[in-house]
Amino acid sequence: MQTRHIGDVQVSAIGLGGMPMSIEGRPDEQRSVATIHAALDAGVTLIDTADAYHLRANDVGHNESLIARAVASYGGDTSGLVIATKGGHLRPGDGSWTLNGSPGYLKQAAEASLKRLGVDAIGLYQFHRPDPKVLYADSVGAIRDLLDEGKIRHAGISNANPAQIRQANEILSGRLVSVQNQFSPAFRSSEPELELCAKLGIAFLPWSPLGGIAQAGELGSRFAAFAEVAKAHGVSPQQVTLAWMLAKAPVVIPIPGSSRPETIRDSVAAADLSLSADEFARLDAA
Numbered sequence: 565m566q567t568r569h570i571g572d573v574q575v576s577a578i579g580l581g582g583m584p585m586s587i588e589g590r591p592d593e594q595r596s597v598a599t600i601h602a603a604l605d606a607g608v609t610l611i612d613t614a615d616a617y618h619l620r621a622n623d624v625g626h627n628e629s630l631i632a633r634a635v636a637s638y639g640g641d642t643s644g645l646v647i648a649t650k651g652g653h654l655r656p657g658d659g660s661w662t663l664n665g666s667p668g669y670l671k672q673a674a675e676a677s678l679k680r681l682g683v684d685a686i687g688l689y690q691f692h693r694p695d696p697k698v699l700y701a702d703s704v705g706a707i708r709d710l711l712d713e714g715k716i717r718h719a720g721i722s723n724a725n726p727a728q729i730r731q732a733n734e735i736l737s738g739r740l741v742s743v744q745n746q747f748s749p750a751f752r753s754s755e756p757e758l759e760l761c762a763k764l765g766i767a768f769l770p771w772s773p774l775g776g777i778a779q780a781g782e783l784g785s786r787f788a789a790f791a792e793v794a795k796a797h798g799v800s801p802q803q804v805t806l807a808w809m810l811a812k813a814p815v816v817i818p819i820p821g822s823s824r825p826e827t828i829r830d831s832v833a834a835a836d837l838s839l840s841a842d843e844f845a846r847l848d849a850a
């Protein structure tokens with residue numbers, strides 16, 4: 565598969581988003597493991613997760629543990645796999661999402677993720693979302709400390725605006741390697757962050773690239789241009805969406821969520837789908 569860079573590491577141009585396998589509506593473990601194995605078979609070397617991808621208060625880190633088990637039971641080579649996780653979001657178990665960006669909490673959360681993933685150092689650790697109760701510099705300072713201590717190999721942020729991207733990169737002394745923001749045909753307000761990442765050479769990971777778990781299946785009926793280009797190529801509108809993102813800048817690495825082998829296989833094929841300049845312009849303007 566086509567590859568892209570996160571810092572000095574090469575990863576597949578399409579990653580796997582783990583969230584649908586661990587939150588509301590999650591499938592049984594057998595189907596999730598089959599999905600992760602299908603991704604690895606297809607050449608995926610980036611899996612995105614978070615300690616907050618779980619349902620109940622007592623299953624924190626469900627997705628991280630699931631991925632660790634699936635990787636352990638995979639027969640093939642996983643030495644080049646980057647598991648990207650996050651800290652700073654919490655789910656108390658009542659369906660809500662809460663925040664804790666305090667440095668002490670983030671360091672403790674990273675330690676717990678490290679244990680669940682069963683690795684010496686986390687491949688990519690991302691500060692999940694700014695916490696208005698904590699100075700951004702203090703939260704990112706904790707990520708810098710984790711990097712300096714060797715607990716994480718690479719540092720990223722998520723849900724950040726351009727000023728926060730610049731600030732985080734400064735606090736990390738130029739070692740910010742990724743920004744993960746919402747970006748899809750339905751949600752384009754992260755264009756300035758995408759452009760800034762392209763300028764600075766920082767990987768940009770669009771989250772909910774297909775519009776999110778509930779909307780992903782309807783993408784073609786909501787966005788006619790994507791359905792029409794898909795029809796012309798004989799592929800799915802979802803695949804066209806991911807190919808359009810890849811064509812936007814070489815730093816873009818979409819992480820479509822999946823809970824079925826067939827959807828991640830279809831998404832991965834976007835890395836081989838070439839769009840004409842006219843098609844790209846049409847989708848970009850849609």
Ligand SMILES: NC(=O)c1ccc[n+]([C@@H]2O[C@H](COP(=O)([O-])OP(=O)(O)OC[C@H]3O[C@@H](n4cnc5c(N)ncnc54)[C@H](OP(=O)(O)O)[C@@H]3O)[C@@H](O)[C@H]2O)c1
Pocket residue numbers: 580581582583584612613692693722723744745770771772773774775776777780781800802803819820821822823824827828830831
């Ligand atoms: N940083 C953050 O704050 C944040 C927030 C949200 C999400 N994320 C990350 O971003 C990832 C992606 O976002 P998301 O999962 O919310 O939404 P998404 O990727 O927009 O949509 C996920 C859904 O798309 C379906 N799908 C995937 N590929 C498809 C294809 N080729 N054709 C048709 N349907 C397809 C999947 O269906 P099946 O389930 O049937 O396979 C899945 O449930 C998450 O998994 C998570 O890792 C991060």
